[in-house]
Amino acid sequence: MHNAAFAALGLDWCYVAFEVAPVSLRTAIAGAQAMNFSGLNLTVPHKLLALGLVDVLDESARAWGAVNTIRFEGQGDDGIWRPVTEFDAVDRGRPTQFRTHGFNTDAEGISRSLVEDLGVSLTGTRVFLLGAGGAGRAIALRLAFEGVRELFLTNRTASKAEEVAAEIHTRFPGVRVVVGYPTEPVDLLINATSLGLKPGDALPLDLARFSLSEVRAVYDAIYRPAVTPLIAVAQAAGCKTANGLGMLLHQGAKAFEIWTGCPAPVAVMRRALELNIYGR
Ligand SMILES: NC(=O)c1ccc[n+]([C@@H]2O[C@H](COP(=O)([O-])OP(=O)(O)OC[C@H]3O[C@@H](n4cnc5c(N)ncnc54)[C@H](OP(=O)(O)O)[C@@H]3O)[C@@H](O)[C@H]2O)c1
Known part of the structure; x- marks a missing residue:
């Protein structure tokens, strides 16, 4: 590019x-x-x-x-x-x-992509973020900086999600941050785990604990493949979707x-x- x-x-x-x-x-x-x-x-x-x-x-x-x-x-x-x-x-x-x-420039990349590709304006929204690795942490902090109202964080290694939540709590005290699955509908679900990169990867979330009918828009930070397993199930559930190409761009x-x-x-x-x- x-x-x-x-x-x-x-x-x-x-x-x-x-x-x-x-x-x-x-x-x-x-x-x-x-x-x-x-x-x-x-x-x-x-x-x-x-x-x-x-x-x-x-x-x-x-x-x-x-x-x-x-x-x-x-x-x-x-x-x-x-x-x-x-x-x-x-x-x-x-x-x-x-x-x-x-x-x-990574953090600005995600917010510009969310606006451009999903039409999501982050201020005041409720977001469910999967993953607290390098990308997940940067995305979480950027969402908090942009003024999301509530942020639900999960990560395979729960302690990493706890660390990110603690950092947000200190730096952005106006944001309610919860480690775990949401119990009510959210505006946006973001996958920042690497699940979906490889063929045959499992979904990055447990659909028995969170139904995609509870979310309007789904963003997968992965851009290759273009349609990840998460994007495929989200499209089938009628959600607006985008992959991570815009973030890279x-x-x-x-x-x-x-x-x-x-x-x-x-x-x-x-x-x-x-x-x-x-x-x-
Ligand atoms: N679109 C873009 O421009 C862009 C930019 C950066 C990254 N990304 C994408 O974002 C994803 C994460 O990248 P990263 O840099 O944050 O990598 P990372 O620091 O290595 O983090 C990987 C994340 O995936 C989780 N994970 C890995 N294998 C898993 C499994 N089998 N089950 C459940 N969770 C698993 C990790 O959980 P643990 O903490 O438990 O290991 C961690 O949350 C990648 O898919 C990457 O392609 C996209």
């Missing part, structure tokens, strides 16, 4: 993937910086490690406790920090100092804007993702 976006904007940039062992993360970041990269995306398991490795944390990375985007910056003679790309594009001389700036669009300073061509990026992931 990034290469399609660079092409659409006529930018002579390129996005490439590298597999990096956690033990080499510090060296990999320094290497990319030395080679004049504009920035990086980081994924599992680097997002938490990077928190302690970048020079400056943006408010987004501090708030969500993870870094998924780094921008390399330089300090000019005037003392102002700018993206290193600006030093190449504009004749401002070479930077005298360099730094790494860490951001998080919007975290990428935000990162694109952080690196380039240009508005992301979101439609081009979505098209590139669909072609690449679904082949259509």
